[in-house]
Amino acid sequence: MRRMTARPANAHQARLLRLLRDGGPNSRAQLGDQIDLSRSKLAVEVDRLLETGLAVADGLAASRGGRRSHNIRLAPNLRFLGVDIGATSVDVAVTNAELEVLGHLNQPMDVREGPVVVFEQVLAMAAKLRASGLAEGFDGAGIGVPGPVRFPEGVPVAPPIMPGWDGFPVREALSQELGCPVMVDNDVNLMAMGERHAGVARSVGDFLCVKIGTGIGCGIVAGGEVHRGVTGSAGDIGHIQAVPDGRPCACGNRGCLEAHFSGAALARDALEAAQQGLSAELAARLTANGTLTGVDVAAAAAAGDAIALGLIREGGNHVGQVIAGLVSFFNPGLVVIGGGVTGLGHTLLAAIRTQVYRQSLPLATGNLPIVLGELGQNAGVIGAARLISDHLFSPA
Amino acid sequence: MRRMTARPANAHQARLLRLLRDGGPNSRAQLGDQIDLSRSKLAVEVDRLLETGLAVADGLAASRGGRRSHNIRLAPNLRFLGVDIGATSVDVAVTNAELEVLGHLNQPMDVREGPVVVFEQVLAMAAKLRASGLAEGFDGAGIGVPGPVRFPEGVPVAPPIMPGWDGFPVREALSQELGCPVMVDNDVNLMAMGERHAGVARSVGDFLCVKIGTGIGCGIVAGGEVHRGVTGSAGDIGHIQAVPDGRPCACGNRGCLEAHFSGAALARDALEAAQQGLSAELAARLTANGTLTGVDVAAAAAAGDAIALGLIREGGNHVGQVIAGLVSFFNPGLVVIGGGVTGLGHTLLAAIRTQVYRQSLPLATGNLPIVLGELGQNAGVIGAARLISDHLFSPA
DNA sequence: GGAACTTTCTCCTCTCGCAGGACAAAGATG
DNA sequence: CATCTTTGTCCTGCGAGAGGAGAAAGTTCC
Numbered sequence: 001m002r003r004m005t006a007r008p009a010n011a012h013q014a015r016l017l018r019l020l021r022d023g024g025p026n027s028r029a030q031l032g033d034q035i036d037l038s039r040s041k042l043a044v045e046v047d048r049l050l051e052t053g054l055a056v057a058d059g060l061a062a063s064r065g066g067r068r069s070h071n072i073r074l075a076p077n078l079r080f081l082g083v084d085i086g087a088t089s090v091d092v093a094v095t096n097a098e099l100e101v102l103g104h105l106n107q108p109m110d111v112r113e114g115p116v117v118v119f120e121q122v123l124a125m126a127a128k129l130r131a132s133g134l135a136e137g138f139d140g141a142g143i144g145v146p147g148p149v150r151f152p153e154g155v156p157v158a159p160p161i162m163p164g165w166d167g168f169p170v171r172e173a174l175s176q177e178l179g180c181p182v183m184v185d186n187d188v189n190l191m192a193m194g195e196r197h198a199g200v201a202r203s204v205g206d207f208l209c210v211k212i213g214t215g216i217g218c219g220i221v222a223g224g225e226v227h228r229g230v231t232g233s234a235g236d237i238g239h240i241q242a243v244p245d246g247r248p249c250a251c252g253n254r255g256c257l258e259a260h261f262s263g264a265a266l267a268r269d270a271l272e273a274a275q276q277g278l279s280a281e282l283a284a285r286l287t288a289n290g291t292l293t294g295v296d297v298a299a300a301a302a303a304g305d306a307i308a309l310g311l312i313r314e315g316g317n318h319v320g321q322v323i324a325g326l327v328s329f330f331n332p333g334l335v336v337i338g339g340g341v342t343g344l345g346h347t348l349l350a351a352i353r354t355q356v357y358r359q360s361l362p363l364a365t366g367n368l369p370i371v372l373g374e375l376g377q378n379a380g381v382i383g384a385a386r387l388i389s390d391h392l393f394s395p396a
Numbered sequence: 397m398r399r400m401t402a403r404p405a406n407a408h409q410a411r412l413l414r415l416l417r418d419g420g421p422n423s424r425a426q427l428g429d430q431i432d433l434s435r436s437k438l439a440v441e442v443d444r445l446l447e448t449g450l451a452v453a454d455g456l457a458a459s460r461g462g463r464r465s466h467n468i469r470l471a472p473n474l475r476f477l478g479v480d481i482g483a484t485s486v487d488v489a490v491t492n493a494e495l496e497v498l499g500h501l502n503q504p505m506d507v508r509e510g511p512v513v514v515f516e517q518v519l520a521m522a523a524k525l526r527a528s529g530l531a532e533g534f535d536g537a538g539i540g541v542p543g544p545v546r547f548p549e550g551v552p553v554a555p556p557i558m559p560g561w562d563g564f565p566v567r568e569a570l571s572q573e574l575g576c577p578v579m580v581d582n583d584v585n586l587m588a589m590g591e592r593h594a595g596v597a598r599s600v601g602d603f604l605c606v607k608i609g610t611g612i613g614c615g616i617v618a619g620g621e622v623h624r625g626v627t628g629s630a631g632d633i634g635h636i637q638a639v640p641d642g643r644p645c646a647c648g649n650r651g652c653l654e655a656h657f658s659g660a661a662l663a664r665d666a667l668e669a670a671q672q673g674l675s676a677e678l679a680a681r682l683t684a685n686g687t688l689t690g691v692d693v694a695a696a697a698a699a700g701d702a703i704a705l706g707l708i709r710e711g712g713n714h715v716g717q718v719i720a721g722l723v724s725f726f727n728p729g730l731v732v733i734g735g736g737v738t739g740l741g742h743t744l745l746a747a748i749r750t751q752v753y754r755q756s757l758p759l760a761t762g763n764l765p766i767v768l769g770e771l772g773q774n775a776g777v778i779g780a781a782r783l784i785s786d787h788l789f790s791p792a
Numbered sequence: 793g794g795a796a797c798t799t800t801c802t803c804c805t806c807t808c809g810c811a812g813g814a815c816a817a818a819g820a821t822g
Numbered sequence: 823c824a825t826c827t828t829t830g831t832c833c834t835g836c837g838a839g840a841g842g843a844g845a846a847a848g849t850t851c852c
Contacts, residue, residue, distance in 0.1 A: 423800085424800075424801080425799075425800060425801090428800095435800085435801075435802090436801095436802080436803080436804090439801070439802070459799085460798090460799065460800095461797095461798055461799065462797085462798035462799025462800065463798075463799045463800045463801080464799085464800080465799080465800060465801085466800095
C-alpha cells in the first residue's frame with residue numbers, strides 16, 4: 001500500500017502547496033497575488049506541480065473582469081492520517097490535502113498497554129477508514145502522544161503516564177507499517193496546531209492552548225511556531241504547584257495542578273461527594289453508571305447541582321491561577337481552553353477568566369481573549385495532519 | 397556629530413558582518429569555511445565591505461600551512477552606545493563593533509523624574525565618554541528601559557514604575573539627539589541578549605534570564621530569539637502570585653513575587669529586622685549608613701548573620717518556586733540569575749536550585765544548569781549594543 | 793638552498809534562475 | 823461589434839554565483 005508521492009522540488013513549490021492547502025483552490029492569478037514571483041516563473045512552478053501530480057487543474061475560476069482563469073487545487077486523492085492518542089481513548093481521522101476531515105473514528109483505549117498493543121488498534125482503525133473508501137492509501141501521518149517527545153526523532157521520552165513507551169521508535173515503526181512518512185509530537189502541541197490551522201487561533205502568532213483532559217498540558221505557539229523546549233517537555237504544566245502543601249500527586253510532590261483539577265481529579269472529587277451524600281444528582285448518576293466521570297459532573301452542573309458547580313468553579317480557580325502566571329510570563333495574544341473538560345463550558349471558563357483578569361497586569365490582559373477551542377475532538381487530528389503536511393510541503 | 401555609516405547591501409554582507417562581530421578578525425579563508433559561498437563570490441562581497449569602510453584589512457593571519465592570508469576585521473572606529481536605564485541608576489557604555497566595552501559609566505538616577513530629565517543625563521554621560529577619546533561619534537545606540545516596550549516603534553507602554561514614560565517616543569527622540577539609529581527594548585531582554593552574546597548563555601538557544609533588582613523580570617530566549625509577547629510585556633514575572641494571600645503589592649494584588657523578594661522587599665525586611673533588634677549585624681549597618689539595601693544584607697550574610705541568611709533563603713525559595721513553574725512550562729536549557737542581587741551569591745542560588753530541582757519534573761531539570769550571570773553590570777549595555785548591531789548588520 | 797606540496801587569491805567563463813516585456817487568447821462591457 | 827481588462831505564453835536579457843585554471847605566497851622535508 002506504499003504510495004510514491006512526489007515532494008516539492010524547491011521553496012517556491014513548497015510555498016505554493018501551502019497556499020493551496022490553507023486557501024483552497026486558487027487560480028494562477030490569485031496565487032500570483034499572494035507570492036512574490038514573476039508570472040513566467042509562477043507558471044513554470046505551477047506546471048511542474050501539475051506534472052508531478054501534486055496539484056491538478058480544477059475547472060474555471062470566477063472572472064475578475066477579464067479572461068477567466070483555470071483553478072488549481074491540490075491533488076484530490078492525497079490523504080493524510082491524523083492520530084491522536086490520549087490516555088484512555090484514541091482518535092484516528094483521514095483528511096484530504098486541505099486538511100478537511102473526511103472520516104473520523106474514536107475508540108476507547110488504554111495507553112498503558114504499551115505501544116505494540118495501541119498501534120495494532122490504530123492500524124486496524126486506519127485500515128477500517130481505508131476500507132470504507134475514504135482513502136486508497138496514506139501519503140503521510142501525524143501522531144500525537146500524551147507525553148514529551150524528542151521531536152526530530154519522533155520518540156517519546158520518559159512519559160509519566162505511558163509506561164513502556166519510553167524510547168519506543170514511534171516514527172520509525174509507524175512509517176514502516178503505514179508505508180508513508182510519519183511525524184510525532186505531543187498531543188497538546190497538535191491541538192494547538194489544529195486550532196491555529198482551522199480553529200479559533202487562525203492568524204494568531206503567539207498563543208497558549210491549555211488542554212484539560214485526564215491530565216493538563218499547554219501548547220505554546222510563539223511567532224507562529226510551536227515551542228517544544230530543549231527536551232520536548234515544554235508546556236508540561238500539570239505539575240506546577242497550584243496549592244502550597246496541597247494534595248499529594250503521583251509525581252511525588254504536593255499541590256500539583258493536576259492533583260487538584262483534571263479529568264481524573266474531578267471524577268474522584270465527584271465520587272467522594274456522591275458517597276458522602278452531599279449531592280443527590282451525583283449520587284443518582286453513580287448508582288446508574290457505577291462510576292463517575294467529568295461528563296457526569298458536567299451534566300450535574302447543567303442540572304443546577306451546587307456541588308458539581310462548586311467543583312468546577314474551584315478547579316477553574318486553580319487552573320486560572322496557573323494560567324494567570326503563564327500569561328504574565330508569556331504575554332500571549334490568545335488563550336484557548338480545550339480537551340475533555342470542554343463540556344464544563346462556561347462555568348469553567350468564567351472561573352478561569354476571573355482569576356486571569358484579576359491576577360495578571362492590565363497590559364497583558366487588556367486585549368486577551370480566553371476562549372474555548374472550537375474544533376473539539378477534531379483539533380488533535382487536524383493538528384496531526386497539519387504537522388505531517390508541513391513536513392511534506394517543504395523542500396526535500 | 398552625525399555619522400554616515402554604510403549598511404550591508406545584501407544578506408551575504410550582513411552575514412559576514414555578524415561573523416566578524418561574533419568571531420573577531422578572520423581571514424577570508426576562515427570566513428569561507430563558515431559561510432556557504434564560492435571563493436569568488438566571497439571575495440566580491442568582502443571587497444565591497446572594504447570599499448564601503450565597514451571592514452578593514454588588518455595584518456596577516458596565522459598560517460594554516462600554506463600561503464598566509466590577510467585578516468579582515470570590522471572598522472575599528474565603529475562605535476555603539478549601550479544604555480541601560482534602571483529604576484535607580486543608569487549605565488552607559490561605549491563598545492567597538494565587536495561589542496567589547498571600551499568605556500563604562502554608572503550613575504545614580506531616578507527613573508521617575510521622567511524621560512526628559514533622564515535623557516539629559518544619559519546624553520551628558522555619552523558626551524563624557526566621547527570627550528574622553530573613546531569615540532568620535534556613535535554609529536548606533538541600544539537603549540534598555542525597565543518596563544514593557546512596543547518594540548517596533550521603540551516606545552514604552554504603560555510602564556508601572558516609570559510614570560511619565562508611557563508613550564514617550566524614546567527611539568525617535570534619541571535618534572534625533574544622537575544622530576544615529578536607535579533601538580529600544582526592555583532591560584531584562586537586553587541582559588539576556590548580553591549573556592547570550594558574551595556571557596554564560598553563549599550557544600544556548602532556549603533559556604531564561606531572571607533579573608532580580610529593584611523589581612523582578614525575566615528575559616525569554618526561544619530558538620535564539622528574544623520572545624517579547626504581543627504587547628512587549630512578556631517576562632513580567634514580578635506580579636506572579638508567589639504566596640497565596642501574601643503581602644499586599646503596589647499592583648493591588650496580594651502575594652506577588654516582587655512583594656516578597658526583590659531589592660526593595662529585601663531592604664524593607666532587613667530594616668524591620670534591624671529595628672526589632674533581631675540582628676546585631678544589620679542594626680550596626682543601619683546606624684552606620686542610616687539605611688539598608690541589598691548590599692548590606694549580602695554583607696551581613698557573608699559575615700554569618702543568621703537573620704540575613706534567612707531572608708535570602710526565604711526569598712530564594714519564593715523565586716525558586718516561581719522559576720520551577722516557568723521551567724516546567726518553558727523547558728529551557730539554562731536559567732541565568734542576574735541583576736543587583738547577584739551579590740547574594742550562592743546562598744540565593746542554592747535556595748533557588750533546591751526549589752526548582754525539587755518541584756520540576758526530572759525530564760525538564762535533568763540537565764538544567766542554574767547559574768549566575770557572568771557579565772554583571774556589563775550585561776545590559778552589551779545586550780544593548782548587540783541589539784543595535786543586529787539591526788545595523790542586517791540587509792537595509 | 794631547493795623541490796614539492798599547500799593554501800590562498802584572482803580572473804574568467806559558463807550556467808541558471810528569474811524578471812519583465814511583447815503578444816496572443818479569452819472574456820467583460822456597453 | 824469595438825474596446826478594455828485580465829490571463830496565459832513566449833522570448834530575451836540581466837545578474838548572481840559556481841567552479842576551474844593559474845598565479846602568488848608559504849611551509850616542509852631532504
